[in-house]
Amino acid sequence: MIIKLALNPIAFDLGPIQVHWYGIFIASAVILAVYLSVREGNKRGIKADNIYDMLLWALPFSIISARLYYVAFQWSYYQNHLDEIIRIWDGGIAIYGSLIGAAIVIILFCRSRLIPVWLMLDVISPTVLLAQGIGRWGNFMNQEAFGQITSLAFLQHLHLPQFIINQMYIGGAYRQPTFLYESLWSFLGVAVILSLRHVPHFFKRGEVFLMYVLWYSFGRFFVEGMRTDSLMIGSIRVSQWLSIVLFVVAIGLIIYRRRKYPDASWYLDGAKRILQ
Template identity: 70%
Template sequence: MTGVRLLLGALNPIALKLGPFEVHWYGVIIASAVVIATILAVREGKRRRINPDDIYDMILWALPVALISARAYYVIFEWPYYAQHPDQIIAIWDGGIAIYGSLIGAGLVVYFFCRAKWIPVWLMLDVAGPVVLMAQGIGRWGNFMNQEAFGRITSLQFLQNLHIPHFIIQQMFIDGAYRQPTFLYESIWDLLGFVLLMSFRHRHHLFKQGEVFLSYVIWYSFGRFFIEGMRTDSLMIGNILRVSQLLSVILFVGGIILWYIRRKRNQTNPWYLDGNELNPRKS
């Protein structure tokens, strides 16, 4: 059976095998998250008077750039290993892509694409922010299938006390010991943030354009800082500083400061619900 190693074994990371070709659960889960996020973004974009074709075109540019930048980010901080194993640099099906790297790459695409298409950059980021957070929450289950993004050694009793399904507990038995399911903590945190943003972003006179996205940045970076501290596979600078924790602090503080400055200095900024004022026609 390709899907599951029965009973006491770990789940098989390969979803389907066709001759020499293997389809990994990691890729299936990431692709599914992207599809769901795209559908939700297009639906919300229509409400905010953003042409669906523009969203599709932007995603076609953003996806490859995000994938390349995510892998490049990871490889750069793990260069001593990849310098000795250059053939592994493109092996993304085995994991090893960094979310922060993908966000940097995708963010650049959004900025330049929107400027070229005369779409308010902050509005597009607002539409994207909640669904990206949702996709990140789903994507963590790809890490689960690969038995990566886990935490320190813990006990079976601790995991059982969390009242999580047995298959998760079994998958957290890695290298001869049970591990903290940090992938699960982050997935729950991301999906909770998604629900909250989706629940509040349509409230009148609550969010100015850009503030839905900044809420996403603040929420995600806050949770990521603490969850990253539990992990044992963090990208490090000099074996003393966790890269993602440092970036989380910068984004958290920067998000709050930018929110305050934009509200204080630009009180005429449009509300999120005003939508794309450059496109007066309702979709």
């Protein structure tokens, strides 16, 4: 059996600068997410400038927090390799860390601009899920976020394209394509949420975002259990436990807010005026 070489994680060179496929996928995901968020924001009463301004703050903080989150749980390695902490182009950023950092910035930004926080989260959350699904293909190019050892026959049974099968040959063995499982789960979630988001009297304000949290945390729990590169605290997979917490909290918030605020605005009501 001949094993073909893995795909090159370097897309091209710009003089001394190497452009990684990882960065291309992440950048493309962000651009698409912003474009779709602006379109939806205009319909819901949020001006494009507010989304652009928010991005200028949220994007760098989300990248920094994603890296810090990852480094914190891998400190036993990075304490002896401090020069590698900034090498995010080689991978090693945590989605949950990114989401935590971005959420903090979004809350502070919206309060400073008098924009309804829940409405902003509703507008952007499906596009964030889409970006996460696209970003996983950056992991694919870096041969990371993979699962346990499996067989060639199993991968062929999934009817995967040959280039994916080749790329899943890592460390002398074929691996479960967990990056693909999470990516497809994210894309499916986007389709489900977007199909429901514009159904009249279905989502209260804030529930599109909470649906996103439910969907992603549920899928991530199972995918994380198949991965071999999980961030750990002892024998505990951090992302699995965080997924459980987020799932329970999201359900609790939906129930609480429905009972506490039965007259709360529907998502489709948007803002009462265009928020400058």
